Amino acid sequence: MALDPAQITRAVALLTAGELVAFPTETVYGLGADAANPAAVAKIFAAKGRPADHPLIVHLPGATWVERWARDIPQAAWDLAEAFWPGPLTLILKKQAWVPDAVTGGQDTVGLRVPGHPVALALLQAFAATHASAGIAAPSANRFGRISPTSAAHVQEELGDKVALILDGGACQVGIESTIIDLSREQPEILRPGHIGPVLLGEVLGELPAQQQSQGAPRVSGSLASHYAPLTPVRLIAPERLLDFLTLERHAGIRCGVLAYDQPPQAGMPHLWQMLPANPAGYAHDLYAALRHLDHQQLDLIVIEAPPDTPAWSAVQDRLRRAAA
Numbered sequence: 001m002a003l004d005p006a007q008i009t010r011a012v013a014l015l016t017a018g019e020l021v022a023f024p025t026e027t028v029y030g031l032g033a034d035a036a037n038p039a040a041v042a043k044i045f046a047a048k049g050r051p052a053d054h055p056l057i058v059h060l061p062g063a064t065w066v067e068r069w070a071r072d073i074p075q076a077a078w079d080l081a082e083a084f085w086p087g088p089l090t091l092i093l094k095k096q097a098w099v100p101d102a103v104t105g106g107q108d109t110v111g112l113r114v115p116g117h118p119v120a121l122a123l124l125q126a127f128a129a130t131h132a133s134a135g136i137a138a139p140s141a142n143r144f145g146r147i148s149p150t151s152a153a154h155v156q157e158e159l160g161d162k163v164a165l166i167l168d169g170g171a172c173q174v175g176i177e178s179t180i181i182d183l184s185r186e187q188p189e190i191l192r193p194g195h196i197g198p199v200l201l202g203e204v205l206g207e208l209p210a211q212q213q214s215q216g217a218p219r220v221s222g223s224l225a226s227h228y229a230p231l232t233p234v235r236l237i238a239p240e241r242l243l244d245f246l247t248l249e250r251h252a253g254i255r256c257g258v259l260a261y262d263q264p265p266q267a268g269m270p271h272l273w274q275m276l277p278a279n280p281a282g283y284a285h286d287l288y289a290a291l292r293h294l295d296h297q298q299l300d301l302i303v304i305e306a307p308p309d310t311p312a313w314s315a316v317q318d319r320l321r322r323a324a325a
């Protein structure tokens with residue numbers, strides 16, 4: 001998708017005026033506001049219907065801006081930034097004293113990320129030219145708890161009436177939200193799995209990072225048990241049970257849509273049968289658009305053929321479990 005300089009200029013003017021601008025990243029679309037302007041950040045929470053104590057990720061044009069936002073930065077942060085930025089990795093670091101509570105949810109840490117999308121980077125660089133903080137706070141541009149948008153049309157559908165401008169950068173390459181790693185404490189800990197997995201992180205850190213187990217009150221909103229969820233109920237079914245399960249549902253008059261990656265549709269099975277790629281990156285790329293599509297079909301149930309329970313699929317598994325919770 002071509003990069004329109006006039007749109008970037010307009011986006012910066014809106015952000016400067018305290019308005020919301022949705023923009024593409026390589027993971028999902030973000031709902032952006034000037035991160036140094038608490039009144040602008042408050043509009044994000046209002047638009048999403050998101051609880052105010054859920055912290056936001058601050059997007060930066062490059063690692064050189066990290067020290068404006070964070071203090072006591074461990075070497076591991078610089079190493080990870082060097083290895084993976086711009087890219088789908090968010091670092092949780094101790095925050096500078098000035099960082100607004102509106103961004104951090106009142107915590108003493110801040111989430112920082114340099115996204116790897118040309119439109120996002122152009123926006124951030126243009127914004128940084130007139131804003132010393134250079135930070136654009138942006139959660140995923142969906143209503144709270146719903147499926148993250150991976151195209152400009154999805155953002156329009158979710159928040160079209162609440163956002164001043166939607167920058168269109170085409171379909172998101174990664175398709176699921178960034179990996180979040182907490183470096184603010186003694187041991188690095190993965191708070192949200194993503195495209196950059198523990199093995200890659202471990203190669204840079206020198207040891208495999210811990211992974212947060214399921215928790216009660218989350219510091220990461222994406223860690224709520226139910227999240228990334230369609231309005232239609234979702235069930236995860238093991239591949240070997242899929243055909244029997246669908247046969248029973250059909251006899252009970254339940255209208256199912258199916259999201260499979262291995263099992264092709266059979267005669268007499270639901271006509272709404274979507275195949276996703278049988279590899280984790282391809283599956284993640286298509287997942288949210290497929291869920292969103294099935295969610296529009298007036299179904300009683302979305303049945304998902306459960307992908308393999310292996311480390312390579314852990315980020316996808318995480319999103320599917322939350323969609324089904």
Ligand code: TXA
Nearest residue numbers: 027030055056109110111139140177178219220221222
């Ligand atoms: O890929 C992504 O990360 C996308 C794009 C737009 O960058 N953003 C995204 O934002 O997924 P959001 O708000 O939907 O999820 C960000 C997560 C939240 O679950 C939030 O709780 C967590 O980051 N987070 C932000 N700051 C944090 C902090 N200081 N400590 C712990 N978690 C934090």
Ligand code: MG
Nearest residue numbers: 139140148222
């Ligand atoms: Mg989100």
